[in-house]
Amino acid sequence: MPKYRLLAPGPVPVPERVLQAMARPVLHHRAPEFIPVFEAVRADLKRVFQTEEEVLILASSGTGAMEAAVSNFVSPGDRPVVVLGGKFGERWAELCTAYGAAPECVDVEWGQAVTPEAVREAFERVPEARCLFVQASETSTGVYHPIRELAAVVREHPDRLIIVDGISAVGVHDLPTDAWGLDVVISGSQKSFMLPPGLAFLSLSERARAELGRATGPRYYFDLRKELAVQPENQTAFTPAVSLIFGLRESLQMMLADGLAVAFERHAMLCRATREAAVALGLKLYAPVSPSHACTAIRVPDGLDGKGLVRRLRDVYGFTIAGGQGRAAGKIFRIGHIGDLDAFDTIAAVAALEMALSDLGFPIKLGEGTRTATELLRDFPPRGG
Amino acid sequence: MPKYRLLAPGPVPVPERVLQAMARPVLHHRAPEFIPVFEAVRADLKRVFQTEEEVLILASSGTGAMEAAVSNFVSPGDRPVVVLGGKFGERWAELCTAYGAAPECVDVEWGQAVTPEAVREAFERVPEARCLFVQASETSTGVYHPIRELAAVVREHPDRLIIVDGISAVGVHDLPTDAWGLDVVISGSQKSFMLPPGLAFLSLSERARAELGRATGPRYYFDLRKELAVQPENQTAFTPAVSLIFGLRESLQMMLADGLAVAFERHAMLCRATREAAVALGLKLYAPVSPSHACTAIRVPDGLDGKGLVRRLRDVYGFTIAGGQGRAAGKIFRIGHIGDLDAFDTIAAVAALEMALSDLGFPIKLGEGTRTATELLRDFPPRGG
Numbered sequence: 001m002p003k004y005r006l007l008a009p010g011p012v013p014v015p016e017r018v019l020q021a022m023a024r025p026v027l028h029h030r031a032p033e034f035i036p037v038f039e040a041v042r043a044d045l046k047r048v049f050q051t052e053e054e055v056l057i058l059a060s061s062g063t064g065a066m067e068a069a070v071s072n073f074v075s076p077g078d079r080p081v082v083v084l085g086g087k088f089g090e091r092w093a094e095l096c097t098a099y100g101a102a103p104e105c106v107d108v109e110w111g112q113a114v115t116p117e118a119v120r121e122a123f124e125r126v127p128e129a130r131c132l133f134v135q136a137s138e139t140s141t142g143v144y145h146p147i148r149e150l151a152a153v154v155r156e157h158p159d160r161l162i163i164v165d166g167i168s169a170v171g172v173h174d175l176p177t178d179a180w181g182l183d184v185v186i187s188g189s190q191k192s193f194m195l196p197p198g199l200a201f202l203s204l205s206e207r208a209r210a211e212l213g214r215a216t217g218p219r220y221y222f223d224l225r226k227e228l229a230v231q232p233e234n235q236t237a238f239t240p241a242v243s244l245i246f247g248l249r250e251s252l253q254m255m256l257a258d259g260l261a262v263a264f265e266r267h268a269m270l271c272r273a274t275r276e277a278a279v280a281l282g283l284k285l286y287a288p289v290s291p292s293h294a295c296t297a298i299r300v301p302d303g304l305d306g307k308g309l310v311r312r313l314r315d316v317y318g319f320t321i322a323g324g325q326g327r328a329a330g331k332i333f334r335i336g337h338i339g340d341l342d343a344f345d346t347i348a349a350v351a352a353l354e355m356a357l358s359d360l361g362f363p364i365k366l367g368e369g370t371r372t373a374t375e376l377l378r379d380f381p382p383r384g385g
Numbered sequence: 386m387p388k389y390r391l392l393a394p395g396p397v398p399v400p401e402r403v404l405q406a407m408a409r410p411v412l413h414h415r416a417p418e419f420i421p422v423f424e425a426v427r428a429d430l431k432r433v434f435q436t437e438e439e440v441l442i443l444a445s446s447g448t449g450a451m452e453a454a455v456s457n458f459v460s461p462g463d464r465p466v467v468v469l470g471g472k473f474g475e476r477w478a479e480l481c482t483a484y485g486a487a488p489e490c491v492d493v494e495w496g497q498a499v500t501p502e503a504v505r506e507a508f509e510r511v512p513e514a515r516c517l518f519v520q521a522s523e524t525s526t527g528v529y530h531p532i533r534e535l536a537a538v539v540r541e542h543p544d545r546l547i548i549v550d551g552i553s554a555v556g557v558h559d560l561p562t563d564a565w566g567l568d569v570v571i572s573g574s575q576k577s578f579m580l581p582p583g584l585a586f587l588s589l590s591e592r593a594r595a596e597l598g599r600a601t602g603p604r605y606y607f608d609l610r611k612e613l614a615v616q617p618e619n620q621t622a623f624t625p626a627v628s629l630i631f632g633l634r635e636s637l638q639m640m641l642a643d644g645l646a647v648a649f650e651r652h653a654m655l656c657r658a659t660r661e662a663a664v665a666l667g668l669k670l671y672a673p674v675s676p677s678h679a680c681t682a683i684r685v686p687d688g689l690d691g692k693g694l695v696r697r698l699r700d701v702y703g704f705t706i707a708g709g710q711g712r713a714a715g716k717i718f719r720i721g722h723i724g725d726l727d728a729f730d731t732i733a734a735v736a737a738l739e740m741a742l743s744d745l746g747f748p749i750k751l752g753e754g755t756r757t758a759t760e761l762l763r764d765f766p767p768r769g770g
Contacts, residue, residue: 001643005729318727319729341388344388344702344736347736348732351728351755358763366756367760370736374740374751377736
């Protein structure tokens, strides 16, 4: 059995320190020892989200927070603007439709980022639209959408909200919630937070808080008003995932120890090294212009079995990466940069990719990828002394 | 903080599966559930040691087993032959001296292996010598001594015993205890057994068992007669390290799952890749002729601060390797190949070494080492499908 290595765009490898914290005997969430932990987690979450406002903690996967962002802000008959261009863009549209809305979709070619102009045009087509739903990092295509510029478009009208799926972007890309005026930003534990799945996070701007009572559709478990009422008392509306919150305390400390800028730089460099290594091996990038730093999407070379490549990396070399989803299935593969990963994990993954490609008969010069990644990452790790 | 990576010649990284097994609530060692575990461990240890005889399990570090091998076979005034040539050879001599013996030492230049002729000459100088003490893998110099040939020399006289420190060699090099007629072989948990330190193992040939009552010096905790009396009943003479034994059950299963030959090949290949990568980077090997596959010892280049290199790898890049010990301190550094390590850990370590050497101004071409290691290890991982 090869050694297990996880370089998917989530779930991600969890640091030993976090695993240990989660392995402690479970405390009741009303126990006095739990309160300071929750308080510390709330404070640190605000720092990671770069906001002065409360960041709510939900016991759900990221999709639960996506549903909360729809059910609390969209009413039947609404016409929210939704950016497509990947599986998770489609999920926004499906959620809006499920809650009775008729989303105005901005179609984007998979692998490309949306333009601010396309979003402005959608709002011009549907002037009554009050919300923009968009991914910061579209995990299915490895694309980063230009959130700062999109927020500026939304802000051209005082009543509009920009609701950002930052599930694989918070802690990865610089997304200053308050400075950019992002009304709702969501994320999930199993991405840059280096935890198992099971927690979702959701920030609310003052504008968004004022809108919380407006949606007319049903909501209960994900009723953000309930959470907002109790979280300042260091409680959640429903039983919290206590073990994950103990782990979260550790992972937030790790994320913040060096400052967020270091984390952004790390993800950018792991992404760049992977991209340039892929190019050096003669591969083509799926998101050539505006890459997400959470994962690098690479086109399966013509004539190669994409699923076989992913399977071979897993079964023979022990590397779990991701294939394509939806219409990209079999056409791309994706190497993650989030979780407890560093330069040397990335170099090792490039070596495994070289071996697997070579096994499958793709003509490469072994070592061209690792050389490129080693050169690029040579100046990356924090260099003391 | 860089990610922690352990490539020392022990302690070694412990697989998650083993850590989990050790984290279970502690059982009393007389509990009925413990007996089958101990029984399975005994059977698997025999397979790893390649012997039909009992392999005793001691709650101690490897040095405890070295002491047992001396105190049970050496009496005051005895003249055992001891192979020097490294820190652990010296430890055999120190132990023999502590037990009142006057060892006949075979001096070997550090970095070189002993020759069978030198050992034969020592026995000719001291015909009354009854024991040869030698390391299979001299961890301090990265040298493998020719155990098969040494055993043949010892066997030229029917009453002599060959006592082998296999602490960093069992499970790494092919050392068939019975087939080669090795009388005592010792090992420790924190090497190829992929466990934390705390357990030592010791095999006894029929010849060695017959000698157990002969030594006249004191021994109690390490009195092998006590252990031999109870181990067939699945007990130890003193309280066993229960958690470690639960871990050992898992690690033995992992070691034996693919067969020992695969483990020997893995260590040989990780060693070869590291050596050739070092040479490609312009470095010189400390043990050029007869390398141990447990670790690769590399000379610190002239003018470079050897301790600074090891410190930089640890503090800046997160890689814990070993410096030199004793008279080799500051002159060499050692990269381990034992524990839960594979091709990709080795490639990553070579990348870190390149970066650290480059930081310190040693002229290398970045990527030459990783390319060499990737090419060599390309055909190494088991290649299914």
